[in-house]
Amino acid sequence: MLAISLAGTSWAHNSRVGFKLAALSLISILIFFITNWILLLFCLIGIVFLYYSVSFNALRKGMNLLRPIVLVIGLIWIFHILRGEYLSGIIICLRLLVLVALANFVTLTSKLSDMMELFLWILNPLKLIGIKTAPIALALGMVIRFTPVLIERAKQLSQSWRARGLRYTNWRIIIPIFITVIDDADRVSEAIRARGGV
């Protein structure tokens, strides 16, 4: 049971999810107007303080969450260097870092049930044409909730692989991961049914 979530009652936890997501969307647009890398670096430092204002633990968790995308960002940067576009490479990478860090911040400090409530509100117009929105909101919530579980599953299985195998895991592990995930999904749908969901 893992989730991108941080327990707590800080100011960030207490702010409305709608407000946080709206701010995130707005910043996502505005950031494309910033073309100065020093300014972007300041944004990144600002985000460090943002995390730190919640707690030191939040900062640490935020850094950990960025780890997987650092590789991708590195690749993008190398690609730009190869094309001789040093500066625009730096700018794009910094933008990505800022946005992902901010998005993680919102997820970390928001309750899943609040997110689902917001989805329901956004989906409200669909009700007019007779679509049941509750299952859609639950499905969206489950995506947020179970993405880290998938990653954890993949890790576990690759450990079992290595425990009895000589080489590092390869693509063949994908099918077992897929199967265990479907199995997990069955269990969770039972759990939801047991307590009346959908």
Add this chain to the structure above:
Amino acid sequence: MAIYLKDVIFEFENHRVIDQVDLNIIEHRVGIIGVNGSGKSTLARLIAGLISPIHGTIKINDIDIYKDRKSALNTVGIIFQNPDHQIIFPTCIEEISFGLIQQGITRYEAEKEALKILKRFGKLHWAEQLAHNLSQGQRHYLCLIAVLAMKPDVIVLDEPYAGLDLPTSLRLKQTLEKLNQQLVMISHDKEILADFDRILWIDNGKIINDGSFENVFPDFEKEMRRRANVSD
């Protein structure tokens, strides 16, 4: 309080998992025993209304618990063997509130109710904690609290003691003993089943022995020993 099964059949991929089971359970504490693959968990899921039999009727207090989910929520709750299969939400308070909201109260009321029950169990500090930061035993406890919050008449437990350390399982035992609800529990634990009012022994999808602990368990044990000594 009565759990009623009439001529219940359940098949999975042409394999008959539950084979014409008739039961009328009115006892307060009922244990289900049997070897792995005998159909215990399937029976538990049928009683909890999670799956529908291909033939026959299952009712609890005259409610069709598969079809009438709304009434079923107030009637029966189930605790799975693995709490990680049960816990849906990241924080404890969301996890407990979920079922209450499904029962038709507002989120505000549900959270108030959730805090109340956490307080009753002396776990108020869990409210904002993440469920995955709790220990295995604590997560089990959380699942139980989440089900108890919904105030069902019957609670089905699928090997609740599996994988728990001694203090945790003793505490769970004490908690379960105090409950007013009718309990249907899958277990292998002789000590725990000894206090039960009725034991159902299931084998190959059929109830092959049914009665008091003293009448059923010794035979079960003898048979298990016999099977252990017979090579396949």
